[in-house]
Amino acid sequence: MTLARRLERLGTETAFAVALAAADWGSRGNTIYPFHLGDINIPTAPHIVEAMNRAIADGKTGYCPGAGIPELREALAEDIGGQRGIEVDPGNVVVMTGGKPVITKFIQTVMDPGQEVLYPNPGFPIYESQIEYHGGTAVPYRYLPTEDGFRIDLDQVRAAITDRTVAIIYNDLQNPISAESTPEERQAIADLAVEHDLWVLSDEAYFEMRYEGESSSIAALPGMAERTVILYTFSKKFAMTGSRLGCAVAPPEVASVFSTLNTNDESCTTHYVQWAGIEALRGSQQSVSDMLGVLRSRRDATCELVNAIPGMSVEVPRSTFYVFPDVTEAMERVGTADLGDFAEQALHATGVSFCTRRHFGRPVPGEDRHYIRLAYSGIDESAIREGLGRLGEWVESA
Incomplete structure (x- = not known):
């Protein structure tokens, strides 16, 4: 017996492989x-957990509408x-x-x-995986490093659009590089979508995971609501x-x-979890504010320590819980040209476990710098300081 050939095109979220090696x-x-993983070691707020338990006690354990219970859809729309x-x-x-099923569907x-389908590279690896698994051609577009962080190579995006796009x-x-579009960049992507009559998946998983500034959605721009799908998740916020x-x-x-x-794949999303979602949206937001405060402190510690390591440098991001430092010179110091090594x-040497640029899409021609991704959402500040201190000592002594 053989398995379906399309499985050869199925990728994965390779950060989990890094987690296995670390374990x-x-x-x-x-x-x-x-x-390595963008998980959060901060517990779900008690009032959300209580709402979930209450829903279980109230018998919300059976099937419900495939599109979601009306009360949650109303709360989400608002x-x-x-x-x-x-x-x-x-x-x-x-x-x-x-959020992942939104990509697939x-x-x-x-x-x-x-x-x-055009997709960001570096970017969340499931984009590339799902495009190819379903028989499409995944066309990457890149980011360019600037003094103000990474920017989309808009010329490359324009050149990549064909009559099959x-x-x-x-x-x-953005995950993994924490890039944030300027209004001009966001408008340029919208203009291309309208000009070429493209659908847009706007992955907004980190829309409210930010420390300074305000987020904006491409769906709010003229001509975009009718062609845009917003991906929203409770996981991060x-x-x-x-x-x-x-x-x-x-x-x-x-x-x-x-x-x-949904009806074909899962029947429905877990009924009692949806009632927890309503409480998350409409209950106290203090836990969200508290968590952002903790993450901000971790971000500051991470960036401070990374920039003190010889041969490493990173911009301080205003959002997400990742940093994407350039480690090219650090690799030279320790005597390797291979990111995996x-x-x-x-x-x-140090116990510090992280993903590299290679875990976020196949490298494209012309990349001459090397990057790693550090997720600070699942590690306490004291461990951040200890671990990155050890990493710095290792690089410096090389």
Whole structure:
């Protein structure tokens, strides 16, 4: 017997492979400083957990509508629309088991085999995986380093659009590089989408995970609401990564397809978790503010220590919980030209575990600098200081 050939095109989130390597090293009695996964080591707020438990006690443990319970769709429409300055009808909201299913169902809905979808690279690896798995051509667009952080190479995006291009995936407040679009960059992407009649997946997982400034959605720009799907997740803002709750905000014809796909794939999102989502949106927001305060302090410590390491440098991001330092000269100091070797040596020499640029899409021609990603969401500040201190000592002594 054989398996389906399309499985050869299925990628994965390779950060989990880094986690396995770190766990194996830790099982041998070594201290691990986990900067690899974008998980959050801050518990879900008690009032959200209580709402979930109350829903279980009240019998909210059976099937519910595939598109989500009406009460949650109403709360999401109000919150997402209000935060972005747009009108969102509950009928445009389709609840899902986290943010990842929005990527998969968007690709299934707007792309036929043989068509092309543009996606950010470096970027969340599931974009590339799902485009290729469903028979499309994944066309990467790159970011260029500037004095103000990374910027989309708009000339490359323009040149990459063909008559087979049907969509562009756009991740403002970006994982892994924490890039944030300027208004001009956001408008340029919108203009290209309108000019070439493209669908847009706006991945807004980190829309409210920011320390300075205000977030804006490309869906709020003229001509974009009818062609944009917003990806929303409870995982980051409410520290609910394991609860698996998110949604898509989509034009009516797309929302209808998403609802049907939900029924085919999962039947529905866990009923009692949806009631926890309502409490998260409409209950006290103090836990969100408190968590951002903790993450801001971790960000500042991480950037301070990284920039003190010989051969490493990073801009201080205004959002997400990642930094993406350039480690090119640090690699030269320790005598390796391979990012994978650098990460393995760092783990064994210092216990610091991190992902590299290679975990976020295939490198594109012309890349001559080397980067790693440090996630500070799952590691306490004291461990950040200890781990990065050890990393700095290792590089400096090389």
